[in-house]
Amino acid sequence: MVRAVDGVNFTVEKGVPLGLVGESGSGKTVTALSALRVVPRPGKFAGGKIIFDGEDLLTKKESEMRKYRGRRIGYVSQDPNSSLDPLFTVGTQLSEVVQAHEKVPKERASERVLELLQRVRISEPEARMRAYPHELSGGMRQRIAIARALAGEPDLLIADEPTTNLDVTIQAQVLDLLKDLQRELGMTLILITHDMGIVAEMTQKVVVLYAGRVAEVASTRETFATPKHPYTSALLKAVPRVDRKKELVPIGGNIPNLITPPSGCRFHPRCRFMQEICVAKEPALDAIGGGRQVSCHRWKEITLEGTSS
Amino acid sequence: MQEEVLLPKHEAGSQRGAGQWAVAWRRFKRNRSGLAGLAMVGFFAVLAIYGLFLDPVPARSFACLYQGCSNLPPFTNWAHPLGTETSGIDVWQEIIHGSAGDLYVGIGATAIAIALGVLVGAVAGYRGGVAGALLLGVTQIFFTLPVLIFILLFARIGTLLVAQGLGLTLIVAILGLFGWSGIAFIVRGEIFRIRELEYVQASKSLGASQSRILFRHIVPNALSPIIVVSSLLVAGNILTEVVISFLGFSDPSASTWGLILEEGLQYVRTSWWVSFFPGLAIIFCVLGFNLLGDGLSDALNPRLRE
């Protein structure tokens, strides 16, 4: 069995946009999909709790879960090229989601679809409704995927690398849209990304995942200023910055294979502060004051360089 | 100023050193149905070698006609475990000799199809313009044709006209000539896919020659889909050969499973075993190649399976 995500534990506060950060393969997407209980087979839950609004989602029946999907928690997936069904028009796909949330007649549903398309700032929404996904640009498709996630007016929106496959200029537009939507609709955002630049711009709190474990939890400002986990520090060094002349340092080694994860601290094979204890014993996620948590045996002894964001 | 942040002390993945093929073999070994397929193919290969070099009983021997052991039901006489035909031919012996014939047709025709398919696919993939379009068109035509009808037509007329001694080689040639289009599509598709990959782009910018890119990068990558399709193609070719022989369109002196089935249909009212057992041999041999193909596909393209 592959334990993609193991012992991931963090809290999302209402109205505080949260960044879920890590390299690809670190379990970010699985964590998000778990919250919606739509992990593709053969994935399943070995245990754990996902508490949303005081209720454990993992104990819900499938029929109850449907009241959460889209209505309480929205989800925007990674790749705009594949997030929409290629065989149905945009209008059909949006209005069926609208109708899944509220029993409304067809005409009312298409009015609602128009509203949604306007909300995500799509020009000529009537024409776009009749279009098939392949007739639209990547940015446009990602807006439509966002519109679909908004159809049930969720309290929490999980955006899974929403800009990874987009051009840089379109990326900025989509991120702006997400920012505005949070304000307009009072949603809480969980942003999954591997890009620390986006984290700095969009979030107030950061959870850093490494190989299916939480490495560090802190406010965004503290994460950038004084990282406590060597992996976080390494991530910050791998971010290109326009304003500073400093060489980028790639992170050596590879993401460990989750079938046979490294012993002890899963980061030890790539960590320059590695000692015997790191190989022997898995570190606990310690609360270190000020709402911060870190999972490292040596966080007290080492000093890590941050960046002022 | 550069600060060394992280030292790669150990290789994180443990798969380094083991080549792509060793990894695939490890994966294949865990696949029970793939191993079963390999075992079935191996069984018929052994049978074929025994039939070709060691079997004291020749193919299509009518000895029983004179020894009074014709039209025996199966499991009644251990010298003829699967029974005999009215004409005296021993069913088990024909299964043995037929496996050599059918494996020859199945594998031989596939080899020709691969050679032609790789050639056409590579040229169609590399040459743009008229030549590429023309080859693609020809490939599409061969893909659309109901090729079995043409194979039957050529087999019937070819067997009549060409010297009888050619035996199954004529069938091998015809099946190969009509069977390459799928392989050509795969090779062409792989060329288009792989040409876009970063490492080929990189080696291009480093000035690697076209033929070096073809043989160092594209051929090894196209190999795994070709291997998978080849296994399935062998299965299909054996089934086609069975049809050709069953209809009496191939050399009647060559032992094949289809030929026994033809005789089986003649004796269907009296001797069911003449049809039944060779049919089982065909099913398990074809099944073997099909399972092997599926297993190889899982082992070589792990992304297709979760």
Added chain:
Amino acid sequence: MAGLLSYLLRRILFAIPVFITVSIITFLATNASGNPVELVLLGIHNRTPETLAALNAEFHMGEPIYTRYFLWLSDFMHGNLGQSLYSGTVASKILPWTATTLELQIPALLLSFGIGVPLGVFSAKRQYSKSDVAVTTTAIFGISMPTFWLGIMAIIIFSLNLHWLPSFGAISAFPPYWWGSIPSDALAHLILPLSVLTLVSLATYVRLIRANMLDALRQDYVLGARASGLSDFNVTYKHALKNAITPVVTIVGLSFGSLLAGAPALETTFSWPGLGYEFVVAATSLDLPVVQAITMIITIMVLVANIGLDLVYALLDPRVRIS
């Protein structure tokens, strides 16, 4: 709509070179020895000067080979399919033969598709369960089996031993009729070959639909649709299924070709007097005009079926229309 029309037009235009290639291959096959009359004579025992003269006229032997090809093709296009060496004009026979073949092939196609789709979906939804393993195991046996062999087994069991159903022909030539009447007699003759053909082509569809369905269920749009609150039923049977079936439609076209091409063996097993059976009879007796005509007709049927199903594909998948 304009996209659809131009797509259709391109498909029809593609059929023309295919048709020409087929006619050349067919003509070459029957002229492989250089002289088709010599070939035909291998099968005729009483050779009189009159038959020789008639044969030379039939094959336009006075002309060079390319002129013969065009004369033959022009005859064919004008509906003159030639003269059977044994039994009158081919044109008068080809329609009943085609009808008999389609009487078997079309129900088999509909049945195997109609049963194969739900079975493939069922299997995919329960991947690796016992019922899935049972279905996939049966299916791989199905594709590994010569269709006609299953036919022979069916004849041995249901005709020769149980005497439930007839073993050959499409109708009884004279009374007593099976189950009392002529229509029921035709049905009785249809059951065995139809079941055999359906079972074997079913195996192909089940495997295809299952594989495509598993693939579709893993796609992001399925995930996205489920995550945005659509019911599992809606996601599976509307989105995933449509995506799984669409590519199979073109394969139905191709497999119609292989079904028709498989007709010779199956029809011979059941002595089913369709195109395939008559092809075998004609090829065996070297009745070349019949062989040529049947080859051409089968190819035309396959091309028409392919164009029709490509059109269905284009209707189902909007992406096809532009590429």
